[in-house]
Amino acid sequence: MLVVHLALAGLASLAAAEPLLTTRALRDGVPALPLGLHRHLAAQERAAAQLAQGPAWPAGADQLAFSSAETVQDYPAHTFQQLVSHDPAVPPSTPNATFSQRYWFDASHYKPGGPVFLLDGGETDGAGRIPFLRQGILAILSRATHGLGIILEHRYYGESFPVESLSTDDLRFLDTRQSLHDSAHFARTVKIPGLEHVNLTAGSAAPWYYIGGSYAGAKAAFARKLHPDVFDGAIASSAVTTAIVDFWQYYEPIRASAPADCIERLVESTSLVDTMLALNSPFLTPPLKALFGLDNVTSDADFVNALAIPLGSWQARNWDGAVGSSRFDAFCAALTNKTSTAIAASALSDSLVAAFSPTLGATSFPQDPRKAIASLAAYGEYVKQHVAPLCPPDESQDACFGTDEYPGDALDDYEWRSWAYQFCTEWGYFIGAAPEGTPSLVSRLLTVEYTSKICRKAFPPGELNRVPVMPNITAVNQLGGANLSHSRLAFVDGSEDPWLYATPHSPTAPNPHRKDTLKRPFKLIKGGVHHWDENGLPPGRTEPPEIAKIHRAEVDFVQTWVSEWREREGGKGKGRWRWKGALAGGAGDGEGEEGAREVGRWL
Structure with a gap:
């Protein structure tokens, strides 16, 4: 999606094209909400919708164009x-x-x-x-x-x-x-x-x-x-x-139903990213983030949270193409493309293999390093082209992809704040990594501690009300559950x-x-x-x-x-x-x- 400072002609193009990500997909399908990015997307959606449809267009549609x-x-x-x-x-x-x-x-x-x-x-x-x-x-x-x-x-x-x-x-x-x-x-x-x-x-x-x-x-x-x-x-x-508090199962239907080759490459790339970040090496972490175009995202957890953004497009799929998204198919096609990143992957593999192969144990190093890094390069290229540009050039990447600041309690903030309050108090649904022993589509840095911090940061205790340490899911589950x-x-x-x-x-x-x-x-x-x-x-x-x-x-x-x-x-x-x-x-x-x-x- 184009940045918010678009010319009028660019906005017209944006209004007619399928967006990479909607605010709803960002809110519901990404482990932790980057509020800065959410606000940028919301501004773009409002501008594009008003240009295409006039001021009567309602905000906050689930998918692409359920309303007019x-x-x-x-x-x-x-x-x-x-x-x-x-x-x-x-x-x-x-x-x-x-x-x-x-x-x-x-x-x-x-x-x-x-x-x-x-x-x-x-x-x-x-x-x-x-x-x-x-x-x-x-x-x-x-x-x-x-x-x-x-x-x-x-x-x-x-x-x-x-x-x-x-x-x-x-x-x-x-x-x-x-x-x-x-x-x-x-x-x-x-x-x-x-x-x-x-x-x-x-x-x-x-x-x-x-x-x-x-x-x-x-x-x-x-x-x-x-x-x-x-x-x-x-x-x-x-x-x-x-x-459910720890709702790692959100990704299980994707893992089971998406193309097997795509999932295999995603799981392998995710594991490789985690392995490299765990080394905490000044020689590996910066080039790894640069590979994805996220050089200036300071927190490793915020970095891998941004890598999960393309997965939010799975939920936006619909049987009617007029209201559904095909972005997940494009994401998988990029990950499994065997030629587009061959040159970059070859050069990258030589440098990365030389850099970290002596450091890793035999069980951590990929059996086929060049194939693994080729997949990683394809993943990185997709994120660099489609996710990193979501952040306007005049904003820092931490301001866009960071998850430490949740200011604002005006009614206009309801699109993120009202549902955040509901899942923080009653529903949970903190989406993150699968438990050890189960292949994970997202980084294992995406723990409940990380994905639930919005509850602590967005809702400080008031005089009449306070958010519990963990959601009271019993209030919901006592009604019958599954x-x-x-x-x-x-x-x-x-x-x-x-x-x-x-x-x-x-x-x-x-x-x-x-x-x-x-x-x-x-x-x-x-x-x-x-x-x-x-x-x-x-x-x-x-x-x-x-x-x-x-x-x-x-x-x-x-x-x-x-x-x-x-x-x-x-x-x-x-x-x-x-x-x-x-x-x-x-x-x-x-x-x-x-x-x-x-x-x-x-x-």
Whole structure:
């Protein structure tokens, strides 16, 4: 990606091209957040987006272009007066204080009596989820059921703030349960503009279904368990229902699924870098850093953290090339290119082999030094060309890639600060090196001590609130973890998702191959990455078979849930539904209505 001081023509080019790295990928896929680099990327994204789309473009999209000015204009934001605190133990300064929480809706498919689908915006600007309303999962399900689609922005993200700053004290109202109570309170009391005459009260007048991906997917699962009287069902996509402090497993799906030659070279190069840094030699460390174009990164840990940046592009892959990234493929192609760095590698190997071969023991020295160093040179060339230039020429590399300074508590800092607070207090997910004995894609200098230091540096103790020494993951895991299950709760995951080991489909889960039924759907998208079922295509375009298959399945089980709700409520004298069609046998699990699938339509 080009530096921030680009000419107007350069910005236009940047807006049209796929970026090397988004702020979201940097925040979620790199072990420690280099805040200086994050701020530079954010400035570039805002400038490029405004140039390409105008000021209505929302910030903080997950991938490349999930949002546009047109989508924002078609779906204007509305606000709901949400309670600042639902927890008596954490009272606001003014009793029953409220704040404006944004939401968006689409009633174009709605017919009276239809269900309501509430999509949790998660840890980002809620406007970035609007395409899910326009052509993604909300549109797909609303069209199939005459339903109403809603996106609710998460507290402390986008423009939904109950406080004036993001100081440690002001962050005291930010936790998973508070946000779950937000959703339940919204569902019980909201009046949708234009539908004020319709009773949409959750739990009694209309069935509500909670939808979310990643952290918001975990919330969808938790909402079904904690508020079953409000949410009749939920779809939890890539739901990280298990909080983990040392989440080295983030890289395991990459190691298992990426091209074997690429992974072999990456693991070998990473090990070689660690071996060379361990020597602490003034004759080796500076030329090693120079090889990667990171000559002036002082800390060895910050240096190897920067080397992990290309791995963040794995999570940004998507079945739809318009919103996904192909950068990981380019990274692997560079690592496995056998000719482009041959000359440089040959010269480098002669000097490096001579420099450190006498120093290393036989077990540490590569069996084929020249091949190993050729791979290292290819890795270095890629980082030198694509990562090092992310730092503007008028900034020091320590200012860009350093991880010792985390100043700022303004609301504009929410893109990094709000989620950092959440993982520091409840979720963990400190991503780093694999344990000894397991091949590691990243340096073993990336320890939990290093990756968690943002918690100590960004959130000093306040008068009313303090961040624990280590996250209280019990607050999350007591809700069910990888074993969480509930009627009308669907789990949809991707087999290549780097977050797989935090989901119920984790290979280490108690039952990663549980039965898949209409009442308890348990779906794994082969080759899928991160909540791939949530985005869709506009009419006229054909989805890949695996995505079309999962969307058909979601329509099928949701139609069944809605049918069952109408039967239940009709039996209580509340429904006036007439069924046209018949029930056909389904994949039952022995729980009564599970054995029937609707064939027909509700009138």
